[in-house]
Every structure is written in structure tokens, then in C-alpha cells.
Amino acid sequence: MITLLTDFGLADHYVAAMKGVILSICPGVQIVDISHEITAFSIAEGAYTLSQAWKCFPAGTIHVAVVDPGVGSSRLPILAEAGGHFFIGPDNGIFTFVLKEVAKSTVRHITAIQYFRHPVSDTFHGRDIFAPVAAHLESGVSCSTFGAIIQRAVHLESAKPEQLSHNLWRGNVLKIDRFGNIITNFCFESFPFLATRSFQMRIFQDVVSRYCTSYNSDQSDRPFLIKGSSGFYEVSINQGDAASLMRAAPGTPIDLSV
Amino acid sequence: MITLLTDFGLADHYVAAMKGVILSICPGVQIVDISHEITAFSIAEGAYTLSQAWKCFPAGTIHVAVVDPGVGSSRLPILAEAGGHFFIGPDNGIFTFVLKEVAKSTVRHITAIQYFRHPVSDTFHGRDIFAPVAAHLESGVSCSTFGAIIQRAVHLESAKPEQLSHNLWRGNVLKIDRFGNIITNFCFESFPFLATRSFQMRIFQDVVSRYCTSYNSDQSDRPFLIKGSSGFYEVSINQGDAASLMRAAPGTPIDLSV
Amino acid sequence: MITLLTDFGLADHYVAAMKGVILSICPGVQIVDISHEITAFSIAEGAYTLSQAWKCFPAGTIHVAVVDPGVGSSRLPILAEAGGHFFIGPDNGIFTFVLKEVAKSTVRHITAIQYFRHPVSDTFHGRDIFAPVAAHLESGVSCSTFGAIIQRAVHLESAKPEQLSHNLWRGNVLKIDRFGNIITNFCFESFPFLATRSFQMRIFQDVVSRYCTSYNSDQSDRPFLIKGSSGFYEVSINQGDAASLMRAAPGTPIDLSV
Numbered sequence: 001m002i003t004l005l006t007d008f009g010l011a012d013h014y015v016a017a018m019k020g021v022i023l024s025i026c027p028g029v030q031i032v033d034i035s036h037e038i039t040a041f042s043i044a045e046g047a048y049t050l051s052q053a054w055k056c057f058p059a060g061t062i063h064v065a066v067v068d069p070g071v072g073s074s075r076l077p078i079l080a081e082a083g084g085h086f087f088i089g090p091d092n093g094i095f096t097f098v099l100k101e102v103a104k105s106t107v108r109h110i111t112a113i114q115y116f117r118h119p120v121s122d123t124f125h126g127r128d129i130f131a132p133v134a135a136h137l138e139s140g141v142s143c144s145t146f147g148a149i150i151q152r153a154v155h156l157e158s159a160k161p162e163q164l165s166h167n168l169w170r171g172n173v174l175k176i177d178r179f180g181n182i183i184t185n186f187c188f189e190s191f192p193f194l195a196t197r198s199f200q201m202r203i204f205q206d207v208v209s210r211y212c213t214s215y216n217s218d219q220s221d222r223p224f225l226i227k228g229s230s231g232f233y234e235v236s237i238n239q240g241d242a243a244s245l246m247r248a249a250p251g252t253p254i255d256l257s258v
Numbered sequence: 259m260i261t262l263l264t265d266f267g268l269a270d271h272y273v274a275a276m277k278g279v280i281l282s283i284c285p286g287v288q289i290v291d292i293s294h295e296i297t298a299f300s301i302a303e304g305a306y307t308l309s310q311a312w313k314c315f316p317a318g319t320i321h322v323a324v325v326d327p328g329v330g331s332s333r334l335p336i337l338a339e340a341g342g343h344f345f346i347g348p349d350n351g352i353f354t355f356v357l358k359e360v361a362k363s364t365v366r367h368i369t370a371i372q373y374f375r376h377p378v379s380d381t382f383h384g385r386d387i388f389a390p391v392a393a394h395l396e397s398g399v400s401c402s403t404f405g406a407i408i409q410r411a412v413h414l415e416s417a418k419p420e421q422l423s424h425n426l427w428r429g430n431v432l433k434i435d436r437f438g439n440i441i442t443n444f445c446f447e448s449f450p451f452l453a454t455r456s457f458q459m460r461i462f463q464d465v466v467s468r469y470c471t472s473y474n475s476d477q478s479d480r481p482f483l484i485k486g487s488s489g490f491y492e493v494s495i496n497q498g499d500a501a502s503l504m505r506a507a508p509g510t511p512i513d514l515s516v
Numbered sequence: 517m518i519t520l521l522t523d524f525g526l527a528d529h530y531v532a533a534m535k536g537v538i539l540s541i542c543p544g545v546q547i548v549d550i551s552h553e554i555t556a557f558s559i560a561e562g563a564y565t566l567s568q569a570w571k572c573f574p575a576g577t578i579h580v581a582v583v584d585p586g587v588g589s590s591r592l593p594i595l596a597e598a599g600g601h602f603f604i605g606p607d608n609g610i611f612t613f614v615l616k617e618v619a620k621s622t623v624r625h626i627t628a629i630q631y632f633r634h635p636v637s638d639t640f641h642g643r644d645i646f647a648p649v650a651a652h653l654e655s656g657v658s659c660s661t662f663g664a665i666i667q668r669a670v671h672l673e674s675a676k677p678e679q680l681s682h683n684l685w686r687g688n689v690l691k692i693d694r695f696g697n698i699i700t701n702f703c704f705e706s707f708p709f710l711a712t713r714s715f716q717m718r719i720f721q722d723v724v725s726r727y728c729t730s731y732n733s734d735q736s737d738r739p740f741l742i743k744g745s746s747g748f749y750e751v752s753i754n755q756g757d758a759a760s761l762m763r764a765a766p767g768t769p770i771d772l773s774v
Contacts, residue, residue, distance in 0.1 A: 001281065003274065009694035010268070010526070011553035013569040016519065019548050020572030023517065027574065028546065030286065032277050037269035040695050041755045053271040056278030056385065058285065069755050072730025122730045124745030127572065178267035179298050214330025214380045229382030239299045239327050259539065261532065268526070288544065290535050295527035311529040314536030314643065316543065436525035437556050472588025472638045487640030497557045497585050 001030045002134050003057060005050050005065040006126060007038040014124070018064075018131040021117055025135035034063070041069040043093050044156055045250065048175055051097030052230050059084035064126075064134045065094045072122030077110040077129050078153060079137070079146050086143070088134050090125070093156040100155075111147040159185050161256070173203075173252040174232065180241030181234045182248045186256060188231060193258070201225060201235065202255040206246045208235055215239070260392050261315060263292040263308050263323040264384060265299065272382070276322070276389040279375055283393035292321070299327040301351050302414055303508065306433055309355030310488050317342035322384075322392045323352045330380030335368040335387050336411060337395070337404050344401070346392050348383070351414040358413075369405040417443050419514070431461075431510040432490065438499030439492045440506045444514060446489060451516070459483060459493065460513040464504045466493055473497070517546045518650050519573060521566050521581040522642060523554040530640070534580075534647040537633055541651035550579070557585040559609050560672055561766065564691055567613030568746050575600035580642075580650045581610045588638035593626040593645050594669060595653070595662050602659070604650050606641070609672040616671075627663040675701050677772070689719075689768040690748065696757030697750045698764045702772060704747060709774070717741060717751065718771040722762045724751055731755070 002022060008014040015036050022031060034053045038046045046067035054063055068075075068090045076091040080098070082105035087095050091109075099105050110129065113120075115136045120128040133146060161171030175183045182203070186194070194211060201208045212224040215238050223242045228234035235242050243249070260280060266272040273294050280289060292311045296304045304325035312321050326333075326348045334349040338356070340363035345353050349367075357363050368387065371378075373394045378386040391404060419429030433441040440461070444452070452469060459466045468482040476482050476496045481504065486492035493500050500506070518538060524530040531552050538547060550569045554562045562583035570579055584591075584606045592607040596614070598621035603611050607625075615621050626645065629636075631652045636644040649662060677687030691699045698719070702710070710727060717724045728740040731754050739758045744750035751758050758764070 001285075003278075007694075009553075010549075011551055012691075012693045013550060013565045014693075016548060016550040016569040017572045020519075020569060020574075020577075023546070023548070024572065024574040027517075030281070031548075032274060032281070032289075033268075034271060034274040035269055037267075049271045053274040053278060056275045056282065058278075058282045061278075070730075070732050073732050121743070121745040123742060123750075127745065175270075177270045177272075178265075214328075216328050216331050226381060227379070229379040229385065234381075259543075261536075288539070290532060290539070290547075291526075292529060292532040293527055295525075307529045311532040311536060314533045314540065316536075316540040319536075433528075435528045435530075436523075472586075474586050474589050484639060485637070487637040487643065492639075 001032065001057065001060075002062045002064060002138055003032045003034050003053070004036070005034040005038065005046060005063070005067075006036045007040045007042065007046065007067045008036050008126070010036050014126065017124075017127045021127055021131040022135040025132055026139045029135070029138050038067050041067065043067050045175060047094050047096045047156060050094065051101065054085055054098060055083075057085070062086040062088065062134050062138055064130050065089040066126040066130055067094055068092065068125060071125050076150070077125065077133075078107050078150070079110050079133065079143060080105055080107045080153065081143060086137060088130050088137070091154050093154045095153060096156040099153060106149050107153045108143060108147045109150045112145055115141065115146065161186055167258050169256045171254045171256065173248050173250055173254060175250055176243040176248065179236075180243040181228065181236045182243050182246065183228055183230060184233050184235065184254055186233045186254070188227060188233070191233070191256075194225060194233060195227065197258055199256060199258045203235065203246045203248050203252060259288045259290065259315065259318075260320045260322060260396055261290045261292050261311070262294070263296065263304060263311075263321065263325075264294045265296040265304065265325045266294050266384070268294050272384065275382075275385045279385055279389040280393040283390055284397045287393070287396050296325050299325065301325050303433060305352050305354045305414060308352065309359065312343055312356060313341070315343070320344040320346065320392050320396055322388050323347040324384040324388055325352055326350065326383065329383050334408070335383065335391075336365050336408070337368050337391065337401060338363055338365045338411065339401060344395060346388050346395070349412050351412045353411060354414040357411060364407050365411045366401060366405045367408045370403055373399065373404065419444055425516050427514045429512045429514065431506050431508050431512060433508055434501040434506065437494075438501040439486065439494045440501050440504065441486055441488060441490050441492050442512055444491045444512070446485060446491070449491070452483060452491060453485070455516055457514060457516045461493065461504045461506050461510060517548065517573065517576075518578045518580060518654055519548045519550050519569070520552070521550040521554065521562060521569075521579070521583075522552045523556045523558065523562065523583045524552050524642070526552050530642065533640075533643045537643055537647040538651040541648055542655045545651070545654050554583050557583065559583050561691065563610050563612045563672060566610065567617065570601055570614060571599070573601070578602040578604065578650050578654055580646050581605040582642040582646055583610055584608065584641065587641050592666070593641065593649075594623050594666070595626050595649065595659060596621055596623045596669065597659060602653060604646050604653070607670050609670045611669060612672040615669060622665050623669045624659060624663045625666045628661055631657065631662065677702055683774050685772045687770045687772065689764050689766050689770065691766055692759040692764065695752075696759040697744065697752045698759050698762065699744055699746060700749050700751065700770055702749045702770070704743060704749070707749070710741060710749060711743070713774055715772060715774045719751065719762045719764050719768060
């Protein structure tokens with residue numbers, strides 16, 4: 001099985017071109033879209049989205065991720081093995097969270113041009129390099145055939161909340177989802193006490209100090225904190241759009257005091 | 259085969275997470291998207307969209323519908339058998355039109371937690387309950403295994419036009435589609451004479467009194483009535499956007515006089 | 517394999533209805549979306565998008581294209597064989613570029629109503645004619661069964677640049693893609709020298725006179741010319757939106773002088 005994540009959108013022919021290339025090499029393979037609506041050029045958003053999806057798929061799945069503002073430049077095409085899955089895309093940090101979460105991984109620089117689609121354009125490596133390499137890997141070509149192991153892949157800066165004093169942390173917004181939920185970078189694991197202790201979470205002028213266990217347990221039209229499905233706390237409004245109300249966007253700072 | 263209908267949009271990882279869970283349990287199953295662009299929280303729009311799509315699929319298809327503002331609350335997860343198809347989702351009215359259209363149906367409260375994905379979050383039952391239950395059903399687990407039959411499912415208020423006098427009815431707008439066609443709740447079956455008799459259909463200040471048999475048989479830039487593909491009359495403009503012109507939205511009242 | 521290209525969008529049930537019809541006739545067939553976000557009624561945009569995608573698919577693929585403002589009128593439903601692929605849709609020019617690019621093709625008027633879905637609506641031939649015909653073709657029904665060969669299909673006006681003087685050409689914008697790249701109708705083949713000679717490309721008040729080999733080889737926030745992945749030159753800005761800046765849209769004239 002091959003999954004695709006890109007910032008290509010669904011209006012143009014780009015995604016279909018990748019699928020056609022894959023299916024020409026590897027007929028009948030199941031292709032699943034993770035997202036093609038990543039904000040254009042946003043490697044961080046792509047990395048977060050991939051990190052939330054890949055673990056739901058069975059071992060052996062090949063994930064192709066193409067958010068690639070550096071296409072045609074010197075950035076490397078890579079193939080990573082991690083957690084029993086395979087990851088193919090540009091070496092620009094798109095696999096940061098995947099590689100952080102698994103104990104062991106290997107990353108290869110893809111150099112086996114006999115598996116590329118020729119002529120290779122300078123503007124669409126999704127079609128010309130990443131798709132055909134994924135299809136050949138799915139068809140049984142071994143990882144080592146595609147290129148040699150490299151020691152370091154590009155990593156995005158970590159975005160863990162920083163502790164400013166004994167009861168104050170500064171984090172930020174990871175992502176806004178379709179419902180306007182503000183996904184913070186405060187995870188349950190590090191901040192388990194938010195569900196049971198009083199706290200103040202400040203985003204710009206707004207302060208959230210209530211915790212709810214389900215979206216519709218609140219009937220107030222005001223924002224509350226909730227455990228999201230991704231392992232992070234979210235600021236939400238029941239059937240409302242918390243992000244618009246609070247003008248939060250990816251990267252917006254969040255101050256937590258307890 | 260499993261179909262998916264949600265209000266999750268296609269930008270986030272939510273739909274892919276459901277697909278990954280399904281394919282981990284039931285490798286190779288064909289998954290078809292009905293729509294993921296249902297207006298957020300709009301159970302009525304989801305119910306209408308599902309009612310138009312499900313009958314095009316072969317008997318035995320499993321339809322998972324997750325427009326679920328009550329996720330994590332006391333609303334039940336249900337599994338319905340109706341018309342030879344299976345329907346899985348929250349008990350909030352999303353299956354209203356399906357259950358109305360078929361002669362016989364059974365609805366079960368899903369309680370077999372051994373088929374859930376654990377830990378079950380309070381915010382994403384699509385991934386943690388509905389997707390895995392659908393996959394196990396597809397894999398051969400029998401309906402009765404998932405829970406006991408319940409006598410009533412939540413139904414949305416019916417939206418048939420009301421007869422106000424011998425020649426006057428009040429209906430409303432069911433849906434606006436991508437082209438700006440105004441899908442009314444006046445169906446061919448109950449109002450067969452609109453194609454052949456004079457009529458006036460009023461939406462706010464605008465009155466439509468012409469009937470056309472195809473979109474481009476009109477060259478006037480003005481709205482007309484046409485038989486839609488869903489069994490309901492629609493107000494349309496040839497290559498124009500009737501809904502924007504007339505400011506119609508789901509629920510907008512429509513007065514018909516003949 | 518069957519591909520689908522429409523202007524139906526992904527919010528409504530229309531695309532799913534087509535897929536359900538196909539899968540009811542031809543269980544298990546692989547269906548790939550090319551695009552459903554073609555601008556409503558834009559046959560030219562659909563024709564361009566299809567022309568960029570179809571060649572990536574394996575021979576024998578059936579491509580269903582439904583951008584069909586004339587649905588229900590006298591325009592013909594057609595089935596074309598071209599380049600080893602099959603094309604099904606309305607005879608309105610949607611296959612213009614496909615039919616131009618291949619040496620030999622046959623076009624048939626689809627008349628075999630026994631393969632339609634009945635009753636055939638006047639507003640949704642995607643579901644009632646094109647989808648079931650594609651599914652029956654995939655199932656093994658021969659092309660000649662669907663109808664007789666016709667001698668001419670509707671063709672869109674060609675859009676090659678016109679030479680105005682010995683060093684001046686007037687072309688136009690073919691398409692704007694998701695990234696705001698302005699895809700021109702100047703192709704590499706006819707204008708190979710743009711990569712190596714000085715030139716001026718004028719779009720409204722703006723003049724582009726630089727050529728770059730990759731998007732991020734430029735760090736200036738100003739537009740440049742680049743070889744696109746589709747065989748045409750594109751005007752782009754590194755991680756910017758050239759089309760918005762220059763107010764270009766499909767059809768906008770472009771003057772090239774060298």
C-alpha cells in the first residue's frame with residue numbers, strides 16, 4: 001500500500017499524474033490519500049499531518065510525502081525506513097516527527113536514476129522521482145538498491161513547550177483543524193494534570209481556564225480545553241470556531257500557568 | 259466495500275486515519291469517499307447527501323457516516339441494516355432519510371468494545387469506533403455480535419412541503435450544490451404537474467414561473483425550474499449561480515402556488 | 517482502471533454516485549480521481565487537465581470526463597479510442613488536446629441505451645450514461661457495441677502563440693495552478709531558446725526577463741520564467757503567487773519579444 005501527502009491541492013493534475021505513474025509500474029496497488037491540502041510550502045504542517053496518520057496504517061506501508069519548495073535544487077531525495085514503514089520524499093524535514101518517534105531508523109539518499117521517470121523535470125519530482133521509486137519499492141526492489149545510507153536527515157526545530165518558571169510554560173499552536181480547533185503543543189503525557197487542576201492558558205488577550213471531556217458537554221459558546229485525538233490538548237468551542245475567535249494560527253504563542 | 263461520509267474536510271489527517279485503521283483490520287478492502295466536505299456539524303446536509311448516494315452502491319456495502327457534534331457525549335454509536343446495506347455512525351439523525359426510504363430496517367446499539375481501537379478518545383470516534391467496527395463487519399463479524407437491537411433511532415424532522423391552501427404549498431431549500439442549483443424539497447412524485455402547468459415558485463422576492471427540461475435550453479440568465487437528478491425539483495440558471503442570485507440557503511422557505 | 521475528471525466538486529454526492537454505479541456493474545475495478553475541482557462549466561480547463569494526466573496512466577485505461585454544461589441537450593455522448601486509451605464524455609471539446617496529440621483515433625456516438633442507467637435524467641449523464649458505459653467497457657463489452665463511428669468531434673480553438681513580427685509573439689495563459697504558477701502556452705519545443713537567450717515576456721504591466729532552472733534558485737520575490745512539468749514555460753515566484761501579483765488568469769494575453 002502507498003499513501004500520498006502533498007501540498008498540490010486537488011484541482012490540478014499533479015496528484016493524478018503521480019497515481020498514474022505508480023499504477024503504470026505497479027498495477028493494482030492500493031493508493032490512499034493522506035492529504036493534498038497542506039498549506040503550500042508548509043513543511044511543518046505536512047510533517048505534523050503525516051505524523052498523525054502514518055501509525056494508523058499497517059506495517060510495510062510506503063508513505064510518499066511531497067511538500068517540496070526546494071524541488072530542483074540541491075536538497076536530496078530520501079528513502080527512510082522507520083517503525084516498520086517506508087517514507088519517501090525530499091530531505092527537508094518533512095519526516096521530522098516520524099523519525100523522532102521511532103527508536104531506530106535508516107535514511108538513504110535516493111540515487112538510482114534507473115528507477116526515475118525520464119526526462120526528470122526540475123519542477124515535479126513527485127511525478128518523476130518519488131512516485132516511481134515508491135512503485136518500484138512496492139514491486140519488490142530492495143531499499144538498499146535505491147541508494148546509500150546517510151547519517152543525518154534535515155530536522156525541523158522541535159516545538160516542545162518551554163518552561164519559563166516553576167509554574168509557567170510557553171508553547172505554541174501546532175495546527176488549526178477544519179473545525180477551528182486549536183491544536184496546542186502541550187501533550188497529555190507531559191501535562192497530565194490539566195484535566196484535574198486549575199490552570200490558565202493565554203492566547204493573545206484570551207484566557208482559557210476550563211477543561212471539558214467532550215465537545216458538547218459545554219453549552220456556553222466559550223472556549224475550553226479538551227484532550228484532542230492526537231495526543232495534544234486542544235482549545236475548542238462547542239460547534240464554534242475557536243481559532244477564528246481567538247485569531248490563533250500555527251505558531252501563535254500560548255502561555256500556560258498553573 | 260466501505261464508503262465514508264464525514265464533515266472532516268480533506269486537509270487534516272482525520273479521513274486518512276480512518277482509512278488506515280480500516281485497512282489495518284481488513285487489508286485490500288475497497289474504500290470509496292462519498293463526501294468529506296459536509297458543512298461542519300450539519301447532520302441534515304450529511305443525511306441528505308448520504309440518501310442520494312447509497313442507493314448507487316451494490317447491496318452489501320457498508321456506509322460509515324460521521325457528522326458527529328455529540329462525539330464523546332451520551333449519544334449512541336449505532337449499526338443499521340436497511341435495504342440490503344449497512345450503516346454505521348452516531349445516533350443523531352444522520353440515517354434519517356435512509357431509514358425512511360426502506361420498508362424494513364434494524365438498528366443496533368454498538369457495544370462490543372473488543373472491536374474498538376483503544377484507547378478510545380472522546381473526540382474522534384470515527385477513528386476509534388466507527389472505522390474499526392466497519393472493518394470487522396466487512397471481515398465477516400456478524401451484525402448481532404456488535405450489540406443489541408434498539409427500537410428507535412433519532413430522526414430529523416421531516417421536511418415535506420406543507421399545504422397551506424388548495425393551491426398553495428410552503429416548502430424549503432434542501433441543499434445548494436456546487437453549481438448554485440437550489441435543490442427544493444418539492445419532489446416529482448408529489449408535484450408531477452409542475453412540468454406541464456403554470457406555477458409560481460417564490461424564494462424571498464424572486465418568483466420563478468418557467469420550467470425547462472435541460473440546463474442549456476434556456477439562454478436568458480434568469481432562473482427556471484428543472485427536474486434534478488435526485489428526485490426533487492431544482493431552481494437553476496444556465497451556467498449561472500441561482501443560489502447566490504436569490505440568496506437561498508438550506509432551510510430558506512419556498513412558496514409554491516399553482 | 518477507470519479515471520474520473522469532472523467539475524462536480526467533492527462536497528456533493530455526484531462523484532460518489534458515479535463511483536457507486538461503476539462498482540455495481542464492475543466490482544473491484546480501480547477508480548482514480550484526476551480532478552473534480554475543474555472550474556464549473558470550464559471545458560477548456562478540463563481539457564487541459566486531462567491532457568496532462570492521461571499519459572501517466574497505463575494503456576487500456578478508461579478516462580471519463582464530465583464537464584458538461586450542455587447535459588440534456590442535443591450534444592452527443594461519445595467514446596473515443598486514442599493512444600491506446602479510452603475516453604468517455606460529452607462531445608463538447610473536452611477531448612480536444614488528447615485527440616490532437618495522438619496520430620490515430622476513432623470517435624463513436626454512444627447510442628446503446630441498454631448500457632445506460634434508467635431512467636436517464638436530463639441533468640446527470642455522469643451517473644446515468646458515462647459511468648455505466650465506462651463500467652461495461654471495463655467489463656469487456658467492445659467499443660463497437662456502444663455506437664457507430666462519427667467523423668468529427670467538437671474541437672476547442674487551438675491556443676498556440678501567434679507570431680506578430682519576426683521577434684514578437686502573442687500567446688496567453690493556459691492555467692493558473694494551486695501555487696499561483698502561470699502556465700503559458702509557450703512550449704519548450706517551439707521556443708527552446710528562452711532558456712539561453714535574453715527575452716521579455718509581458719503580462720499586463722509586468723515584464724519578466726529572467727530565466728531560472730529551479731523555483732528556489734531565485735531569492736528575489738520577483739517573477740521569473742521556468743520550464744514547467746507540463747512541457748510549457750511557467751511564470752513563477754519562489755514560494756510566492758505569481759498569478760495574484762500579476763493578475764493573470766486563464767486567457768490573459770502574453771507578449772513575448774526576443
